[in-house]
Amino acid sequence: MKCMSQSQDSGKDQSKSSVKCPPDKIIYDANMGARICLETGEVIEEQVIGDEAEWRAYTPDEKARRTRVGGPLSLSKPNMGVDVYIGSFHEGSGKKIRGLSRRIDMLRLQRSFRMGRTLSSLEKNINQALKILDELATHMELSNKVREEASKMYRDATQKGLTRGRSIESVVAATLYAACRKLRIPCTIDEIAKHLSIKDNDVKREIARCYRLLVRDLEVDIPVIEPELFVNRIVSALGLPDYVAVEAIKILREARGKGTTAGKDPSGLAAAAVYLAALKHGLRRTQKEVAHVAGVTEVTVRNRYKEIAGEAASKLS
Known part of the structure; x- marks a missing residue:
């Protein structure tokens, strides 16, 4: 029980000290492994693990040479972006390797490492x-x-x-x-x-x-993509004004409300809506042109256009 009371008392003392000391006056002493108040000289916290580098660097070159932390792990890079590097001109301590023979030895070691490392067929495939x-x-x-x-x-x-x-x-x-x-x-x-x-x-x-x-x-969860997402890109590729995109999106929403878009390819629907919107504004583009920029066939544009125009026939006249 005495041990518990002592630890509680010391905890209270530490909290009191930290209250007395302004936050901007607390520094970390790497040698002591403690946080100290500059105003009172009191130790606020002991046995702190420092998160900064334990080495010093005075130039960008020194920092790059001494750091041991590489880039973040990435699935899009071979070996997740992690690799082994053998330096040829510096020792582990950062000192330069002196003497031609020692440098040649390091270069030989590098070459042996590269030649000795063999990739599995799976690694080669992924790379x-x-x-x-x-x-x-x-x-x-x-x-x-x-x-x-x-x-x-x-x-x-x-x-x-x-x-x-x-x-x-x-x-x-x-x-x-x-x-x-x-x-x-x-x-x-x-x-x-x-x-x-x-x-x-x-x-x-x-x-x-x-x-x-x-x-x-792989049980990939693929969400339903709305055809509206394709409209702006198609309009831009055809060199049409923005109001055509607005009209095409309006046409698609009306068609969706009437069930015309269900189960249809979104890019084909978007292409047909843009074609129809351009016609309504007197900006003629061929079905072949629209199909090409949308990445669908001319037949798809024609069929989707007939379906959508059938729903909007009263507005076309």
């Missing part, structure tokens, strides 16, 4: 896929969030054996499309396919198959 994914995402100007999500899906797919017997590019494209859908970013398979090195006519069909496989086996 190749991440490189393709990065190139695709860069071409399409997609955010890091999309890259990370797509990278996670690809890693999960390899762990489940879903990539076996399938083209790496097709699976990567499918993960990128799934990531965009999951994050509600307007994107079509056509857009992704045109940036692939594979120019096979069946590539879009293969991406769609891989996408369905990923969604099913």
